[in-house]
Amino acid sequence: MIFMTENKENDMEWENDELKATVPFSAAGISSTIVLYSKFTGKMMLLDAGDGTTRDLLDIYGNRIVNEIDVIAFSHGHFDHMGGLYTLLGYMRMMGRTLPLNILIPKGCKEVEEIVTFFRSNYRESLPFDIWYHELFDGSGFDTDFFKTRAFEVKHYGLENITEDDIFMPALGYRIRIGQSIVAYSGDTRHCDSLEAGVRGADIAIIEATHLEMPETKRRVHLCLEEAEKVGKLAKAYMLIHRIPNYE
Ligand SMILES: [Zn+2]
Secondary structure, three states: OEEEOOOOOOOEEEEOOOEEEEEEEEEOOOEEEEEEEEOOOOOEEEEEEOOOHHHHHHHHHHHHHHHHEEEEEOOOOOHHHHOOHHHHHHHHHHOOOOOOEEEEEEOOOHHHHHHHHHHHHHOOOOOOOOEEEEEEOOOOEEEOOOOEEEEEEOEOOOOOOOOOOOOOOOOEEEEEEEOOEEEEEOOOOEOOHHHHHHHOOOOEEEEEOOEOOOOOOOOOOOOEHHHHHHHHOOOOEEEEEOEOOOOO
16 A cells, blocks of 8 residues: 655655656645656646646656647636646647647536637637547546546535535546556545545545545535545555645
């Protein structure tokens, strides 16, 4: 069992023969990005793309990101998970990406959908690559030649939901197969059965652990450390991300 609980501002990494999972940055309310790198094909998949994604990925992979990012899966539309998409698309356009880009979103995730549709229509004449977005829901999937993705529903809400009623936003976790390896990603969620099912048996689970201790409220938006560790242990190894940063 490998587990990592630190959330420093530098990389967290996990790897096996087939893939390397890197978390260049993840902090609740600021930004989260995960890169899955397929060692045999050189292709990359992003799980969320918060602020600073382009900068952080360039530091690690250089301009390979222009064409080798095959698919980006967004867990939900909160800014700290998708705020870097516009910059990344702009960088790919400027550098002349040629391969189509697949973007996976929870069905009804307006925040990402509108950036994609704006970008496509605004730069129609000068966009050298296709951007395709695919709306996923609980149990649906999307496969490219390199990444086989299945979505599972999670339970998350934010400032737009002001009551304690269960009005959840479109939010998904993902289970991705790369070769024979399985990666599970929680997205943002409070504890739910579908999360456990989505994580169970994965080679590496990447789990949000926003709260050190669960706040005294019924309105549970996130996992706490103890819950995240418990879920993580359903996988063969896990990383805990998306902690609340300690800025004075
Ligand atoms: Zn969120």
